[in-house]
Amino acid sequence: MSITKFFRNVTSEMRKVxxxxxxxxxxxxxxxxxxxxxxxxxxxxxxxxxSSLVRWFLDLKQ
Incomplete structure (x- = not known):
């Protein structure tokens, strides 16, 4: 497939959008x-x- 054919197909599809x-x-x-x-x-x-819950839990363990 050539690059030219690819871009023609892209152009054709873009018109259908x-x-x-x-x-x-x-x-x-x-x-x-x-x-x-x-x-x-x-x-x-x-x-x-x-974060507050984890900090509170870690403070309880100390």
Whole structure:
């Protein structure tokens, strides 16, 4: 397979792609950002809680 044929096939396939409209893209982007922020805060709080629990447990052993 030649490189030229490869790029022709890529171009052909890219024309078939259904690209999202601006409104859809904005909606998807907001959803991703909100989800990432929510999960970041969630895991931060879980980590904080587990760290405090481990510190408390280690202080009891001393």
């Amino acid at each position: 259904s690209w999202p409209k601006r409104k859809e893209l904005t909606s998807y982007s907001v959803t991703v950002i909100v989800t990432v922020v929510f999960l970041g805060v969630f895991f931060f709080l879980v980590d904080l809680g587990l």
